[in-house]
Amino acid sequence: MANRQSTRLPKSTTLTDVQLYVNGLPFILDRELLASKSAKVAAILDENPNQDLSYFLRDISPDTETFELVLRFCHGFEPQISTENVIPIIGLADYLEMTEAHCRNNLLRRALIFFEQEVLPSWNETIKALRVADDFLQQAVQLGLVDACFRSLIEKAVADPHLLGAPMKNLSCDEDSEDADDAYRPNARRKLFVIDWKSEDLTVLSLQLFDAIIRSMNQHGVPPEFVASSVCQYTKRWVLSSTVGDETVSIYKRKTQRDVLEAVEKLLPYERGLVPCTLLFEMLRYAIVLEASSDCRTGFEIRIGKQLDQATVRDLLIPSQGYAKEVQYDIECLRRILRNFCGSYSPSSQFPGYIKVAELIEKFLAEIAADIDLKVNTFLSIVEMSAEVPTVTQRNSDGIYMAIDIYFHKHRYLTESEREQVCRVLDCRKLSLEACEHAARNERLPLRVVVQALFAAQLHIRDTITREVALFPDDKMIVKEEMEEEVVAEDEAMVIKEMKIMSNKVMELERECLVMRKELQKSCSLQQHNNHNDKNKQKNEKPSMWKEMKRKFGCITSIHDCNCQVKKKKVHP
The missing domain is CATH 1.20.1270 (Substrate Binding Domain Of Dnak; Chain:A; Domain 2)
Incomplete structure (x- = not known):
């Protein structure tokens, strides 16, 4: 197509015609017309009028549409500059030195005016221009075009953070990005920047540009909840949209997803509640499957630990890698998350999340206890882990007892020694009176545990009587x-x-x-x-x-x- 269009361009004598190839397509250009607009070509021809110009673009690789637009401008046509081609035009015009010093009303000045007046004032147009700049990133950075776009976006984000999307804490992690747009309508300040209220998001940018713009926004005081929302949306688009463990995903795509996850982990804030706990668990699962770095997985575990009380039982169901025939769970990962949670809050602070986490672990234990493939050692590991929380919260062990009872009901093949082994983690002294009475009649429990439950029930009754009698004088x-x-x-x-x-x-x-x-x-x-x-x-x-x-x-x-x-x-x- 470019060749057909170039043949319609006015031609000079054959002595001045030069044929060259751009991305495999042939172009015929007039060296004198090109030299009239390009100081670089003019300098080459002044030094040697017969210089071969077929290689003068060896230091740059313009796309065919941009090069054809430059040739048409040299032949007197009005340039059709748009948001999508302004950065490539600026780059090629700068390389050819199409400046005002060489020719009045030259192409470089025209492109820069369009960039400053039509692109930078608009949030949407700036993002569209940056998306195209990925193909000419090195040159765009050198010319300061990327920095100019960053400054424009940061200025608008500081003035109106909703341009980045609604905070994730106000939205479900399963909601579409359109819901985030509908949650906000433009104010007077935003109307100064954009015509329509629906804004482009940063998810269309390459990882390199996205990483750079987010870091700049963090440095310039953009509210972290809005930055976190943009980062989560980016992760959803480039990583979470595919199925975990999908074998049809190419090696290149898996590597890209891994790179995105590792970069996103560094961009996410550590503050509690800015990212939904369920979404953090999903990111962690992808990080495990994609074999992301240990630092990346540890970062997600730390963030989850800070808000583990907001998790659900389903979030804790993290399959362990390497087991193909039976369902297993990454107990060590859960233990690390629990330790991060306990390390984030002092027991003396009476943090109410301790009770929620204790109940969460017990519900998780009861959930997996019905799994017929759950091995005794795995079950014991989770019981021991859950037993750590009630000691901090001073809660009873009824939840652990219920999980053990479910496990014995679904695993009737267990030997007496295995039942004894499981029940060693059960402290009957921490059972409520109702649980003690149930355990005393439970035929699935070992005899030793039944006797302990009876004794614990008697202690409950004695303590109740003692408390009623031994009241203070008043x-x-x-x-x-x-x-x-x-x-x-x-x-x-x-x-x-x-x-x-x-x-x-x-x-x-x-x-x-x-x-x-x-x-x-x-x-x-x-x-x-x-x-x-x-x-x-x-x-x-x-x-x-x-x-x-x-x-x-x-x-x-x-x-x-x-x-x-x-x-x-x-x-x-």
Whole structure:
């Protein structure tokens, strides 16, 4: 295509035509027209008019599109300068010395004006220009073009850090980069730099340029949470987008991924919470599979250790390399991470993360205990590792017991000696009363552990009684007063309840008494005419019952009753 376009260019006499090849494509140029714009070519021809110009580009390797644009400019065409070709044009124009000193309104000046007015003021255009500069990096650095782009980007990032993307702590590590863009809209300051609100990210740059720009941003005070976000996005694009251990990945790509991981590890900040713990674990897994340097893996382990309390059980499932037939876990890696965590926070500081990490290790232990391929030694290694955390947090060992019970349930083939070996890491004195009662009835446990669990349960009961009895004097008085108040309250409630019951009974008896009273009055009038022999019979009848009731209640219901008794005495002396 370049050759076809060059043939349409105006031609001079054949004596001045020169044919040369750029990237394998032939170009025909007029040396006099080229010399009119290029001081370098003019100097060569002044020294020797017949000098062969076919090798004058040996110190530079321009792309065919850029070289054709320069030739067209020499033939009088207006140069079509854009963000994508401005840096290559500046580089070739500078090499050819197409300056204002040699020719007015020359190509170099035009390209520099475009670069300063159209590229540098815009965040997006600057990143696009830098992406093209990778192919001419050495020359672009020498000309100061890369530094100019860096200064422009850093100035904008300091003024508006959201150009780098939203902080990772506010986003899930599985969210797309588009979510980070949607989380921010342009403010007035940002509109000075870009026309549209959606910004280009730095992930399009080569590792060399990305590493350099991030280091410069760290030195110039760009907030670390935004820098960390950009670094994570870069890692996702160039490393985490492929499957771990994919055999179809070429050796060159694996090396590129390894180089990116090792560079990214040095760029990531060490502050807690700036990078999601799950994402750090993913980076660590890739570093292990890609056989990154030990310094790289150690760096990820240290960062994970600072925020291990934010991890999940799934994060801890790091397969150990070298096992093809059975599932194994990198226990040594987890132990190093745990040590980094414990070394980052003093036990005296009462850091709440200790409890979370203790629960995390216990859940991880219970998760892998069901793995039928998990060997006894591997299980014991994890149990011993998890046992270190409760000693710091003063927690019980119920989680360890639960994991052991699950392991015994899934591994029924274990011998008695192997069960004894596993249970040696279990301290029954640290079990809760409920766990002790469960262990005492657990047929899967060795007899020795069952006896220890029974003894531990008795100690729990004894300690409970001792704590209730051996209270402080002040506490005794408080307890005594509370007990007295409770007794008084109970007595009052009981009295009220009894009074209600008695009241109901009295009302019922009064009704019965009223009926009996009427019957008694009737009987008394009849018995005045009876003889003495009927007296005993009358005493057993209802009047005697009425008298008995009056004696129980200690009262006389009416004057008539009293007169009735007197009459009876007179008639029957």
